[in-house]
Amino acid sequence: MAEQPEPAATSATDFDAIIVGAGFAGMYMLHKLRQLGFSARVFEAGSGVGGTWYWNRYPGARCDVESMQYSYQFDDDLQQEWSWTERYATQPEILRYANHVADRFDLRRDIRFDTRVTTARFDDDERLWCVETDDGTRTTARYCIMALGCLSAANLPDFKGRDSFRGQTYHTGNWPHEPVDFTGQRVGVIGTGSSAIQSIPLIAEQADTLYVFQRTANYTIPAHNRPLDTDYVKAVKADYAGMRARAKRMPPGIDFTPNLGSALEADAAERRRRFEARWAEGGLTFMGAFGDLLLDQKANDTAADFVRGKIHEIVRDQDVADLLSPHNVIGCKRLCVDSGYWATFNRDNVNLVDVAEAPIEEITPDGLVVDGRLYELDAIVFATGFDAMTGALLRIDIRGSGGQALKDKWAEGPRSYLGLAVAGFPNLFTITGPGSPSVLTNMLPSIEQHVEWIADCLSYLREHALGRIEATAPAEDAWVAHNREIAGESLRSTCSSWYVGANVPGKPRVFMPYIGGFPAYLEKCAEIAGNDYAGFDLT
Ligand code: N01
Numbered sequence: 001m002a003e004q005p006e007p008a009a010t011s012a013t014d015f016d017a018i019i020v021g022a023g024f025a026g027m028y029m030l031h032k033l034r035q036l037g038f039s040a041r042v043f044e045a046g047s048g049v050g051g052t053w054y055w056n057r058y059p060g061a062r063c064d065v066e067s068m069q070y071s072y073q074f075d076d077d078l079q080q081e082w083s084w085t086e087r088y089a090t091q092p093e094i095l096r097y098a099n100h101v102a103d104r105f106d107l108r109r110d111i112r113f114d115t116r117v118t119t120a121r122f123d124d125d126e127r128l129w130c131v132e133t134d135d136g137t138r139t140t141a142r143y144c145i146m147a148l149g150c151l152s153a154a155n156l157p158d159f160k161g162r163d164s165f166r167g168q169t170y171h172t173g174n175w176p177h178e179p180v181d182f183t184g185q186r187v188g189v190i191g192t193g194s195s196a197i198q199s200i201p202l203i204a205e206q207a208d209t210l211y212v213f214q215r216t217a218n219y220t221i222p223a224h225n226r227p228l229d230t231d232y233v234k235a236v237k238a239d240y241a242g243m244r245a246r247a248k249r250m251p252p253g254i255d256f257t258p259n260l261g262s263a264l265e266a267d268a269a270e271r272r273r274r275f276e277a278r279w280a281e282g283g284l285t286f287m288g289a290f291g292d293l294l295l296d297q298k299a300n301d302t303a304a305d306f307v308r309g310k311i312h313e314i315v316r317d318q319d320v321a322d323l324l325s326p327h328n329v330i331g332c333k334r335l336c337v338d339s340g341y342w343a344t345f346n347r348d349n350v351n352l353v354d355v356a357e358a359p360i361e362e363i364t365p366d367g368l369v370v371d372g373r374l375y376e377l378d379a380i381v382f383a384t385g386f387d388a389m390t391g392a393l394l395r396i397d398i399r400g401s402g403g404q405a406l407k408d409k410w411a412e413g414p415r416s417y418l419g420l421a422v423a424g425f426p427n428l429f430t431i432t433g434p435g436s437p438s439v440l441t442n443m444l445p446s447i448e449q450h451v452e453w454i455a456d457c458l459s460y461l462r463e464h465a466l467g468r469i470e471a472t473a474p475a476e477d478a479w480v481a482h483n484r485e486i487a488g489e490s491l492r493s494t495c496s497s498w499y500v501g502a503n504v505p506g507k508p509r510v511f512m513p514y515i516g517g518f519p520a521y522l523e524k525c526a527e528i529a530g531n532d533y534a535g536f537d538l539t
Contacts, residue, residue, distance in 0.1 A: 013128050015039045017458070018141040020117045020131070020396070022107075023051015024098065025431040025447045026147035028074065031105045032455040041141070042107075043133055045116040049107070050098035051149045053091055057175035058195060058381075059202035061091035064284055064337040065442050067228070068236050069254055071097065073244045074448055078104065080237055088225045088283075088337070119397040120144055122426060127468050129427060142467060145454060146393060147431045150439050150513075153391030155384050155504055157190075160362035167367075168379040172199060173386060182206040185378040188368050190360065192218045194336045196383035200350075201340040203381065210350045211375050213360060213368070216496070217326040219307050220336035224282035244445070251517030253441035258288035263299035266290070275306040287331045294331050294491050304330040314342040320352055321345075332495035334439070388498040389434045389512045390414050400425035401470070413501070413510030415480050417471035417535055418525060420450060426470035429454045434512040435483060439499070441518050453525050457533065468539045475535025487511035 017033055019026045022044035033040045046054045063070045067084035082097060089097075102108055116134040122144075123130055129144035154173040156162075170180065172195035187207040189196055192214045204210045236243055247255040263271055271290075278286040292299040308325045315321035324345060344350055358371035367377040387394075390410060398406040404424050409415065416422050419436025420429055431450045432438035438446055461469060487493040493500065493511045501507035514521055528534050 012126055013140045013142050015041045015139070015141040017041075017143040017145055018043065018120075018129060018131050018139060019145045019147055020120075021051060021147035021149060021152075022046070022049045022102075022111050022113070023054070023147065023149050023152075024072070024444060025149070025451065026051070026111075026145075027098065027101060027105075027107055028072065028448060028451045029145055029147055029431065029454065030107055030110055032074075032451050033458070034110070036455055036459055038458060040110060041139060042111040043115045043117050043131070043139075044111055044113050047113050048095075048099070049102045049111070050095045052151060053094040053098060055152070055175070056173055056195070057091055057177065058170070058172040058199045058383075059180075060198035060339070061172075061175075061195070062086075062088045062198065062223075062225070063094060064088065064194070064223070065254060065444075066283070067093075068233065069243070069247060069442055070094075070444055072101065072444060072448065073240070074452075076240065079240055083233070084228055086225055086227055088223050117396050119399070120428075121397075121399040121403075122401055122428070124401055127427070143427045143429065143458060145429045145431065146396075146433070148392035150389045150432055150443075151386040153387040153395055155387050155391070156382055157384055157505075159360055162363050164365050165363050165367075165377075165380060166365040167377055169382065170379065171382045171384070172196070182379060184208050186367075186376060187211070187379045187381065188213060188375060188377045189381045189383055190368075191383035191385065192216065193383060193385050194334060195385070196381075197336045197338045197341045199381065199383065201338070201344045204344045204347055204350050208349060211353055211368075211377070212350065213353050213355045213370065214323070215355050215359070216328070216333075217324050218333065218336055219304070219326050219330045220338040220341050221279065221284070221286040221307075222282045223337045223339050224280075225339055247442065247445060248522060249519055251441075251519065252284075253437070253445045253518040254285075256285045256288060258285070258291065260291035262292045262296075263290035263302045264292065264296065271302055272306070275303065279306075279310065283337050284335055287335060294329075295489070297329070297491065300329050300331070300491055311342055315345050317345070323352055323354055328495045329491045332492050333497040334499070385498055385503055387504050387507070388501070389439070390501070390507075391504070393430065393433070398425070398428070400428065411508070413508040414512055415476055417476040417479050418521075418528070419514060420453065420525075421469075421471040421536070423471045423473045423476040426468050429457075434510075435479060435514055437514045437516075437518050437521050440513045440515060446518070449522060449525070453529060456529060460529075460533070461538065464538070466538050468537075469533065470537045472535055472537055478535075482516075483511070483514055487515050490515055 016038040017040045019029050019042045022042050067089035119132045121130050128140045131139050154171050186209045188211045190213045197220050243255045274289045278289045293303050311325050312321045361369040367375045394407050414434035416435035419433040496502035500509045
């Protein structure tokens with residue numbers, strides 16, 4: 001540590017910190033910094049708070065983590081006073097919650113809405129970040145905190161003729177704020193990821209005819225959504241701290257009870273019993289039926305066979321059931337949670353179109369062409385996902401020390417220390433950045449942990465009269481190597497998922513989230529902070 005004490009903030013900067021994004025990460029970061037006496041300005045491209053839940057307004061959008069766990073825990077009064085109504089909260093309800101939090105903590109006065117950050121540059125001489133926005137404003141701060149969300153940069157494939165279509169087009173991740181009515185229309189949905197699987201049953205109820213263009217069949221587990229039972233809510237609220245503590249001890253940061261036994265050591269009857277029980281329970285914890293489902297291909301096959309069997313029970317036309325049956329590793333791509341997805345393919349107005357062998361050729365003014373056939377459409381829904389984890393960061397021109405561009409540094413894939421910091425980019429923090437557990441965990445506790453770690457770090461710098469922090473290259477190299485090694489041990493790194501950037505043409509294939517689980521990650525972050533921020537240069 002060099003001996004050049006200097007206050008963390010100087011009059012040379014407009015703010016102590018600039019925060020980019022007013023989703024759950026940016027909102028809590030602002031609140032936390034204010035509590036600690038730091039000044040902060042938030043820039044948000046949308047007209048309101050909520051991030052993911054502000055943009056993803058497609059029919060059927062809900063969270064696949066149970067509502068009693070998908071909420072902030074930093075303020076006990078907040079978690080006691082808020083009432084969720086359903087097991088899995090809808091997008092409108094989660095957005096109401098985000099707005100409630102913004103009101104309750106008076107956050108909006110420090111947020112500039114409708115303002116997109118275009119560039120962020122580190123000034124080595126002044127040791128500050130200079131951020132430019134699309135309204136032509138330039139703002140400076142000692143620290144820059146990216147709270148951009150992992151799934152916020154929409155992926156809109158460049159289909160030939162895409163913009164020639166005469167009808168309406170929609171992207172699930174950028175859905176209109178006004179209600180969309182598909183009544184009487186011929187609608188095409190491209191994609192069968194979570195967004196498609198949630199929206200297809202509802203679009204099918206409205207549309208005259210629905211075509212689902214499927215490139216890769218996907219696994220989904222029923223949500224069995226229901227209104228929340230008041231006794232259950234009371235019990236959780238009586239010991240919310242206990243539930244949160246148990247969740248922190250689980251790899252996905254969710255309080256649930258996995259079975260650690262091996263699927264291969266169980267006999268067929270035992271396997272069936274456990275899979276049936278998880279299917280009846282519903283949701284993502286299906287993968288907790290056995291401990292080796294993501295470690296051993298043969299074990300995984302038993303779960304995949306079970307789900308394929310369910311598809312064949314539910315879908316009447318066995319050819320359609322075959323086409324809907326995935327043959328990759330279950331849980332490799334993000335598992336989906338649905339309400340009536342498979343049964344939707346029993347409807348007369350729903351048609352499944354395989355675009356695996358014969359990809360979508362082009363979009364014309366009248367519809368979409370596959371294998372030489374024109375599907376005439378009135379509306380196209382692009383449920384084609386996101387340039388995940390790195391896309392939102394790289395759409396901003398971020399320049400670190402010496403003018404180095406983040407997009408150059410990450411040309412071969414993202415490199416970070418803990419998913420929180422990047423060597424060569426001093427005083428820059430990424431909340432739930434690539435290299436952190438983020439999308440493999442319940443996002444809310446992951447966000448809170450990052451916010452609190454960053455806030456503690458800034459307090460430490462202030463207490464020690466330091467004004468510059470930068471991850472060292474060796475620490476970053478070691479973290480990247482560790483991630484790569486543990487990702488290689490999991491079946492999760494074996495398929496073409498957005499976790500490895502496979503959904504975006506030309507994106508380098510790197511397993512982006514940290515796969516070692518929430519408890520190991522918490523321990524590592526605490527150890528580093530407790531060790532005077534080992535692996536960082538502080539001056
Ligand atoms: O996106 P996706 P999403 N031609 O990338 C297809 C979270 N989320 O928005 O698999 C034809 O999963 C693509 O095909 P393929 C959750 O973490 C959560 O649905 O690449 N098809 C795929 O089928 C989720 O995982 C919730 O072969 C093309 C689909 O588009 C993540 O967000 C709800 C294509 C994209 O699926 C992303 O989900 C919603 C092309 N050129 C989302 N390009 C909940 O909490 C892409 N596809 C419940």
